Amino acid sequence: MQPVSPDAPPIQAQGLSKTYKVGFWLNRTVRALQGLDLQVGAGQIYGLLGPNGAGKSTTIKILMNLVRPSGGTARLYGQPVDHAATRRLVGFLPENPSPYDYLTGREFVTLAGHLSGLSGHDLDRRVTEVLGAVEMAGAEKLQIRRYSKGMVQRVALAQALVGRPKLLILDEPTSGLDPLGRRQMRDLILAERDKGTTVLFCSHIIPDVEALCDRLAVLVGGRRVREGSVQELVSAQVPTVEMVVENLKLDQVQQLGVPLESAQALDGRVLLQVSDTNSQRLLGGVLGAGGRVNRVQPARFSLEQLFMDALKESGRATSVGGEINT
Amino acid sequence: MNAFTAMAWNGFREARRNKVTVVVGAFASVVLLSSTLVTDVTVNTFDRVLTDFGLGTMSLILAFLTIFLSSGLLSREIERRTIFLMVSKPVSRTQFLVARLAGNMLTLAVLVAAMTLIFLSQLLMFGAAITSTQLVAAAGLWFELLVLSSAGILFSSFSGPAVSAICTTGLYFAGHLAGDMYEIAKYSENPLVQTLGRVLYYVLPNLERMNFRPRATYALTVDAGTFLSAAAYGVAWAAIFTAIAVFIFERRDFR
Incomplete structure (x- = not known):
């Protein structure tokens, strides 16, 4: 040894x-x-x-x-x-x-x-x-x-x-x-x-x-x-932008055809998350459809997001523990 | 103090701070002192009764304390996860296990010595004869406890405290009866029973070989050769049990 x-x-x-x-x-x-x-x-x-x-x-x-x-x-x-x-x-x-x-x-x-x-x-x-x-x-x-x-x-x-x-x-x-x-x-x-x-x-x-x-x-x-x-x-994470939209319903935003990372209807508003590359298209689409954008901000890059992404990719977003074989 | 001594000393300190050890020690002392009451039942075998009762009490109480201390020794460490902080240090698992056994035997040596002192003081107090066989019987008891302790540690290397305590208690009684079983089986006409008696005799440690209490009771002498061979027999059985325990313990996962 x-x-x-x-x-x-x-x-x-x-x-x-x-x-x-x-x-x-x-x-x-x-x-x-x-x-x-x-x-x-x-x-x-x-x-x-x-x-x-x-x-x-x-x-x-x-x-x-x-x-x-x-x-x-x-x-x-x-x-x-x-x-x-x-x-x-x-x-x-x-x-x-x-x-x-x-x-x-x-x-x-x-x-x-x-x-x-x-x-x-x-x-x-x-x-x-x-x-x-x-x-x-x-x-x-x-x-x-x-x-x-x-x-x-x-x-x-x-x-x-x-x-x-x-x-x-x-x-x-x-x-x-x-x-x-x-x-x-x-x-x-x-x-x-x-x-x-x-x-x-x-x-x-x-x-x-x-x-x-x-x-x-x-x-x-x-x-x-x-x-x-x-x-x-x-820094390897895909940069995303968060947007809060008013005067449009969730389905109207989804019909704009811009790929969304996430979308959530809140009280009279829609909270959207979109990749940085698609943010300008979404902004134009929302304004063109008569919506009002009252907040645009880049999402913070974080380990938490990385962690959640990793869980999602491995298909284990909700499960914990090792792989059990019977 | 090196690592081995520190672990063995810690085992002694654990037993000393354990309420059960203290209570059992105090109880044994009270029982020993109360043997003066037993002397009332005899007129002319006073010395014999006092020796028999004193050494018998020591043997029984210390045997059960040994079972209590040793049968949960490793399993408790694993269950409570105290072992994580010990075997992650630069010591081998073998060193840890042998040090724990050494700590146990140090505790039992102190208890055997303290009880022997009480027993001898009593003999002195009543003007009864003190013989070398009484001391040999106390020393023999320690070797018997060594075998029992190593068996308890062996059982606790792969089972929980309850199973380990039951197995060690069984071994204690079987170990004292192995010789008798062999003799009884010899008189059987069934060859299977004869073989079984013989197998049990050789597979189980014969704890009677270290039991000099009857000889002390009847004031018979024990020569050095007999005592040393009994001590070597006890050490050999303890070594066998410890080696098997080490073999199992070295391969265990601590989850």
Whole structure:
């Protein structure tokens, strides 16, 4: 086995797939992940975005050796994911973390530090430092069973940071946090990136992904349907224009023959969305038919739209979860 | 402190902070102290009754505490998802499992030592004889608990706490009766029953090999060879159970 190479890409996955057997007789299968390719470069904040059951957490669990892939390969710093020593370079925050609740916050982070190879004064100093960073210094002597959900999330982040990881893997890091907590979590992630730490995080909270990620992959039904930098992905969207029309009914607008992205009748008005290339034709048509246009504005390019488009294209706009075969 | 010691120590700390362990420890102490009442039923076998009752109480209470502690050890970690934060660290699953077993055995060692002290103080208080076999019986009990603990961990590596507790309890009784079953089966005229008795005897750990309590009761000596072979037998069974548990645990998905 090759030694751990900190210069190798922090995360590399090729053709990763995972099929779970479910049911009493294990005769049904759920395909949670299907042929996922992923490469995360050093120093990036890479986001995995997708609806519930898209395969985000499965991907992360495979990378953390909690779940074994059914196919494909995954490597951390050039090493297979089951190579325990490589995990010294990795800090992991699972979704809804569940630390030992009979320990105090400080005891738990100290235990995590021991497991990450720290000891003595260095460990003591580091534990104090990370508990301070997540603003848990004041509650470090309380047993975790007395913590609120947000406090548990913070102390779990502290255990991920205690080993000075070069790669942070965070599963839904802002879930359960109040707006202030979310903001602090985002600041902490950005601060880690500024120190050179690579971050992979998954979320279905689009504003978090938009605010933090350099690159992202959109997963739907266990497949990667989009991948790129946030800028690339957003600018690849077809620009559209929103128009509000009065004095015409919806069917009259539709009879103008201009292709519409969406059309909705409101109280005495019609709300239209049209591609930028067709907007002038629609404007002329509406005015020519005696309508009145009282608002024209370009629709904002957003990850949300990208996400919805990706869902629509994959035919899974309403369904969540992996593909179930009986 | 290295990773293994930290995990084992954490297991001990978990048991120490678990109310059940504390309550059972306190209950065992009270029962041990109450053995003075039992001495009223005897006139001239005072030492024997005190030893028999004391060691018997320790054995029974600690066996059931062991079943409680070990049978849910891994399944509880998986159900509560505390395991995510442990096996994602630079430690192997084998290391984690063996450290959890070590933590359990440390807890049981402390309890065996504390109860033995109470038992010996009682003997001293009543002027009863203290023999080396009584200490050997307490040490033998620890090896018996080691086998039981590793069996509990094995069952909990693939089943929930309830199933695991039932299986471990079954193994405890079957393990004590394996020798008797073998002897009874020998007298059967049915060759199938004879074979079954023999198979059970070799497939199940014979917990009676580590049971020196009857010898302590009758103040019979146990030579070092007998004790060491019993201890080695217990360690070998624990190693077999742990190896199977590791084999299963290494291949499990934690969803």
